[in-house]
Amino acid sequence: MDYLIRFSTQHESFRLAEIEALTQLVNIKNGLQSMVAVEILEYSLVSPFCIVRFSLGSSDGSAVSTEQDVHDAVISFMSRSIQAKAIYELWGSGSDYESLHTDVRARSQHLWSRYQHDVRFKFSIDSYFGKRSAGEQREIINQFAYFGFQGKVDMKRPDQEWCLMEEWESPLHLSSNGLAENRNIDRDNQPSCEVDGRLPANTTSKQPRRIILGRKITSSRRYLVEKHDLKKRPYISTTSMDAELALITATLALASPGKLFLDPFCGTGGFMVAAAELGAVVLGSDIDGRSFRGKGEGVEKGVGRNMKFYGIDALFGDCLTSDLTNTPLRRSRVRWLDGIIADIPYGVREGLKVLGRKQPIKEGAEEGGLVKQPHKIGGVLAHTLPGYIAPKKPYSFSKLLENILDFAARTLVDSGRLAFWMPTANENEEGEQRSAATPRHALLELKHESVQRFNKWSRRLLVYERVVGEFDDAALKGDALIPVVNGTSADELNPFRRRYFQSFAKEPNG
Incomplete structure (x- = not known):
């Protein structure tokens, strides 16, 4: 039939x-x-x-x-x-x-x-x-x-x-x-x-x-789309992902009961809520802990509030303040994640950043006594106090793509899935229609590439599946299908951001 x-x-x-x-x-x-x-x-x-x-x-x-x-x-x-x-x-x-x-x-x-x-x-x-x-x-x-x-x-x-x-x-x-x-x-x-x-x-x-x-x-x-309407959600931000797209992302990543999912750029937890609604246990991390904590002193006032609102707080693991590049989460031979879902920061509102010093310590600085001493407040190390905001430095968008693919290859179980959103300009600097390069990794098979088009730019949902089997560390490196971008400023490190603020216009000599 x-x-x-x-x-x-x-x-x-x-x-x-x-x-x-x-x-x-x-x-x-x-x-x-x-x-x-x-x-x-x-x-x-x-x-x-x-x-x-x-x-x-x-x-x-x-x-x-x-x-x-x-x-x-x-x-x-x-x-x-x-x-x-x-x-x-x-x-x-x-x-x-x-x-x-x-x-x-x-x-x-x-x-x-x-x-x-x-x-x-x-x-x-x-x-x-x-x-x-x-x-x-x-x-x-x-x-x-x-x-x-x-x-x-x-x-x-x-x-x-x-x-x-x-x-x-x-x-x-x-x-x-x-x-x-x-x-x-x-x-x-x-x-x-x-x-x-x-x-x-x-x-x-x-x-x-x-x-x-x-x-x-x-x-x-489909009733879940109405149930999770952002207008009804107690804790959101201006960058919260549309509820339907979050649910679709979690579905394509195969979120289901008995699985463990991570959103390494969790923000207000939209993807975490979607995956938990579908039955998965969820974890989250973000470089700025204020995004998932909200105005309170803990996640129960932010992401946790949403989880409780939908009655899925039993599936909420926790959130931690960390970026993906310097994550404390274990990456070893024992792979432990069933799925990773993320909306990678586009670096438009503010330049893309990771934890670290803008100016690296110069060689010989320690001998010369030029190393900056730990900052204290009231005699207490500042980084141990609640509300501490770690220093950040600009980071390349292409390097971040390489990081998330490598992290997924090292942590996803066999047939586990990675699903993330990536922005692209519809035309290059010469005004020609372009097909942006798709990130690749030796241990990740691209399963789906779906596009949501806007006027002059698009965002693509890329879904990868972890290849079955073990490989040596030499294989755990992303394929260089996305050109390496060098520079120091936010615009130099993120071509999409530069094109965005140029309104995706042609180059004068194009």
């Missing part, structure tokens, strides 16, 4: 990555006894409808694909989805209603008898980029009277629900490069079939281009 995933219409480039991650999560839950495979049969970035096929097999290769096994796998799969709204058992599809009815009879007639007696049912219409009046909806639904359902119609608490999904012509279909020209269209807020019978202004056809009928299996966990 084939199924239809009804996606939301936000963040289209993340959908396929989520399907892969959800498949892995189902297999982790099932263990090695049965392996789920999801085959994508029909999919387009410009459509929220994705037709897939589920299959199961045992670890020894024998088939274990009973109908109930597949049904359980489908429910387990969708129960972790953030981007999808629901999944449906596919009963038929067509380019018009005549071809739809033909396909429905051929594909699902053997199923009708299951629901013909003592089953409360509901029919609804989901028109993507189109509208149907109430009268039109009734007329369309009544065309399926040949199902022979004798049960009561119940629009609030049905036992079974069928949905007719209409896909109308949209600017995305008419555009030659779809998303690039229409990325600012809020398709979730496009007129739906439940308002009135007028066609929206951007609809060029009087009939849908495709119609699909499906029986609803289950809804997703």
Whole structure:
């Protein structure tokens, strides 16, 4: 049996990555006894409808694909989805209603008898980029009277629900490069079939281009997006990651019960909250402890307050003040992290920094008595007092990328995942479209690269998986696919920051 995933219409480039991650999560839950495979049969970035096929097999290769096994796998799969709204058992599809009815009879007639007696049912219409009046909806639904359902119609608490999904012509279909020209269209807020019978202004056809009928299996966990809306969260900052993107990031990193996750740039803990919501135990660190402590004297007033607000404080390990480059966290032959998720500092509001002295101690300074003595306050070493802020120095963005890849390779367990966001300019200094180099590491396999585009710049979510097996230290170094940047100032050390404050303009001689 084939199924239809009804996606939301936000963040289209993340959908396929989520399907892969959800498949892995189902297999982790099932263990090695049965392996789920999801085959994508029909999919387009410009459509929220994705037709897939589920299959199961045992670890020894024998088939274990009973109908109930597949049904359980489908429910387990969708129960972790953030981007999808629901999944449906596919009963038929067509380019018009005549071809739809033909396909429905051929594909699902053997199923009708299951629901013909003592089953409360509901029919609804989901028109993507189109509208149907109430009268039109009734007329369309009544065309399926040949199902022979004798049960009561119940629009609030049905036992079974069928949905007719209409896909109308949209600017995305008419555009030659779809998303690039229409990325600012809020398709979730496009007129739906439940308002009135007028066609929206951007609809060029009087009939849908495709119609699909499906029986609803289950809804997703998309309700978490509303639950974690930043407007409702007690502790945030201006740089807190969008709740949906944080949940997507945690999902692609395979956050789930029994796993240990770290955010080495935790800030107000948005990624920590997302990973904990999905069941992982979380740790965090940040170069500025004030970001996760808030105005209080401990994390219970900052990140801990958010954890308690969502009832996931039992999964909150702790936060520590540290940068990633000089982290005290153990890096040894014993790897201990299941996942690392991060929004790497872009260095725009203030230059990227790490702990350390701006001016290194010169050779021979100790003999000459030129070494600065430890600072004391009231006779107590300043760095031992609460609220101490360690000195910082400018740091290269490309070097930081190398650091996080190396740290992940040394700490992630086999098949553990690293997921982080990286900003890039859409054009180079000459005004040419550019494809920024993707950081690489010998021990990390790039699984996904998803892009969120803005006007003149983008940010990419990069997801890596730790290669299985042990390697010697000589292999634990990042590949130099990102050029090494030298300099001393924030702009010299961070080309993206420099281009940002130039408004991504062309060079005068470009």
